[in-house]
Amino acid sequence: MAKPAALQIITANRLRDGAVVYLGPDTHWSTRISQAVAAADEDQARALLAVAARAVAEAQVVAPYAIAVARDASGLRPASYRERIRAAGPSIAAFAAATAA
Amino acid sequence: MPLIKEGRIAADLWVSVAEDEAVPADRPAIVGLRRWQAETATLRARIAPLGIRLKNNDAVADIAGDLDRFELVALEFPKFTDGRAYSQARLLRERHGFPGEIRATGQVLRDQFQIMHRCGFDAFQVADAGAAEGWVQALQEIGVRYQEAADGSATVRELRHRAARSLMWPQAEVTAAW
Amino acid sequence: MYLYDEFDQRFVDQRVEQFRDQVRRRLEGELSEDEFKPLRLMNGLYLQLHAYMLRVAIPYGTLSAPQLRQLALIARKYDRGYGHFTTRQNIQFNWIKLEDAPDALADLARVQMHALQTSGNCIRNTTADQYAGVAADEIEDPRIYCEMIRQWSSIHPEFSFLPRKFKIAVTGAPNDRAAVRVHDIGLRMHRNGEGETGFEVMVGGGLGRTPMIAKTIRKFLPKQHLLSYLEAILRVYNLAGRRDNLYKARIKILVHEIGAAEMARRVEAEWAEIRDTAVDLPAAEVARIADFFAGPAYAPQPAFVPEFEAARRSGADFARWLRTNTAAHKQPGHAIVNLSLKPAGKPPGDVSAAQMEAIADLAERYSLGEIRVAHEQNLVLPHVALRDLHALWQALDALGLATANIGLISDIIACPGMDYCALATARSIPIAQRISERFHDLARAHDIGGLTINISGCINACGHHHVGHIGLLGVDKAGEEFYQLTLGGRADQDAAVGAIIGPAFSSDTVVDAVETVVDTYLALRRQGERFLDTYRRVGQTPFKEKLYAAH
Secondary structure (H helix, E strand, O other): OOOOOOOOEEEEEEEOOOOOEEEEHHHHHOOHHHOOOEEOOHHHHHHHHHHHHHHHOOOEEEEEEEEEEEEEOOEEEEHHHHHHHHHOOOOOOHHHHHHOO | OOOOOOOOOEOOOOOOOOOOOOOOOOEEEEHHHHHHHOHHHHHHHHOEEEEEOOOOOOOHHHHHHOOOHOOEEEEEEEEOOOOOHHHHHHHHHOOOOOOOOOEEEEOOHHHHHHHHHHHOOOOOEEOOHHHHHHHHHHOOOOOOOOOOOOOOOOHHHHHHHHHHHHHOOOOOOOOOOO | OOOOOOHHHHHHHHHHHHHHHHHHHHHHOOOHHHHHHHHOOOOOOOOOOOOEEEEOOOOEEEEEEHHHHHHHHHHHHOOOOEEOOOOOEEEEEEEEOOOHHHHOOOOHHHHOOOOOOOOOOEEEEEEEOOOOOOEEEOOOOHHHHHHHHHHHHHOOOOOOOOOOOOOOOEEEOOOOOHHHHHHOEEEEEOOOOOEEEEEEEEOOOOOOOEEEEEEEEEEEEEEHHHHHHHHHHHHHHHHHHOOOOOEEEEHHHHHHHHHHHHHHHHHHHHHHOOOOOOOOOHHHHHHHHHHOOOOOOOOOOOOOOOOHHHHHOOOOHHHHHHHHHEEEEEHHHOOEEEOOOOOOOOOOOOOEHHHHHHHHHHHHHHHOEEEEEEEOEEEEEEEEEEHHHHHHHHHHHHHHHOOOOOOOOOOEOOOOOOOOOOOOOOOHHHHHHHHHHHHOHHHHHHHOOOOOOOEEEEOOOOOOOHOEEEEEEEEEEEOOEEEEEOOEOOOOOOOOEEEEEOOOOOOOHHHHHHHHHHHHHHHOOOOOHHHHHHHHHHHHHHHHHHHHHOO
């Protein structure tokens, strides 16, 4: 079975509030993974990381890195459990909502 | 590199001599520990001021007996997160009573000025002159000190019990914190 | 409990303003992340998976009702309405914004709280046991010494950039509820032949990647020399601890590499130079601090309370709760009450803002305004009169805080794991939830008896799995979450590291595996044997056989 080309997107945390963000088009960072621009090869990934590095220097984001994703019917899906949790939030119900109080 | 002394940029009269360089005879010079140990007799005979540079894994005890020969000890922060020089400075200042200049070199940043000063550093080699601007503020940010250290400032326990005594005997002189 | 004077208050206020300025300089780009990160960590602010996490210090696990209410305010105002109590008696808020952190710290400073040094390579929160000051078996209240250590270690100019983090724990009782033997420095209070009180000083314990039990370097240290001796240890460590490898930088590695005898020799040599300098506190200052821990003015309570005895006899649920969730108090007519934060199916150690406020009210009504945090991630009301126990129990039950499972199988200790933590390799909370649901039946849990389960989501072992009777370590196997089981660990005065039982279990099978271990114990146990006793008697083999039989 042929493997689809490995896509990568860039993720980071926004400096001022720590929110998980993804690098989209035009150097814009979004909290929604669906807005991320995907790199199809290493050159493209490097170019995106260079954009991210500028955002770090401008005190916009912290610790950007590339993650592997696959494109499926629902959009971009990270390859790793960790990044799926990062995208969707904790896998457990928010505690405050779960308690009767 | 700019040098901060007493809160402002100061002229640096010292030259730091590399291991294989000749030691200038006519100006203040800082040599490394190994140089001192290899050429002790020559360096002892020096007229011009002599300083010594310790790496942060050198033992202060190795120069403790010779401190009267040095007017300066340079200690190093290879990264600002490497805190060994704080202990070295305190040992020099408090254990051995070194009266000369203790100079901070390496990655010397504004946010560590105060604790460096508390440990006995009195000269700071910084990356750029702009660092001097934050100096006075940096030193005053935390005025409350819980620990006795090399800077001699009054500790909380001294102030507490001074306050308590002055309540008991209002006429007693309360000596100023120095 | 200790109350700040003007100096303590000024200290935290100045610290807040200092950090406010550091945050401003960071947001304006004047400070890089590399320069800022250690500063932010020293104010307890981590960058985690989803957001910044603020770890607020609860010194030696003691809280007042107003402080607990303020923690509820922090949860509501700056976070998502809940907090998480940790295995080091602190509280964590998972959704704090960096730009809000100075204001949150200012709100904390208003009630004499802070997040100072709850992270970073510095001296962390010094912990004691949750029954300090009220336990029947205590020699002296260890919190006096914890408070002395807290002040001595606050922005210590020499020890702010250690090779690695540094954790100290103190026990004032022979039954060590503070796990001192798995700390960088463990202090065990005891009396010498002359009846003087002092400390056994142990160094180099710790969990994490290389779990080690601390070694004794001094059998008896007179208590008046505590701070100078600690200063000597820290100086030796600061100068000699490894700085070349993050994973070999704790003091336990230094002790392991040079040996306990050499460690003792270096510390004693350094101490000889400083023992008569001004590091140790004068008697007047020790007395001043000790006064705060002299114990509340208990209203005289009868030791025999008819209503209480009647309630105990008539209510099976109440009686069962009494058995597990209360402990003997040194003051006649009183009891120590544990609040279980481990209801079946809930994340261990999490408390909502509304619950915090309710607990604060109950503390004022029934516990002289005081609350404790246990490193097992439960809370304690330490001063409850026997005659109030039934009413308190009913109130706690209504709040979901009266599960009668303290020390039982469903009283699980778990780190936040990969649901929250950037370091984790697997999730831990869902496993804890599933195990507690599997064993939710209290009759069964009571029958199983005392058994601790500790779950860590990665090798850093913040869930203390090494010292669980059953320990679970989450690992990543080809992108899937697997859990390695250890058996036989313990955190008390006979501290021991658990042994790995065999290949790791998948997320699907690990709860069954835990049940298999329990069933094996139940089948083999003799009269009166707890799990640990049976395990020690029969060893690993019967458990291995049952666990891996089918494979």
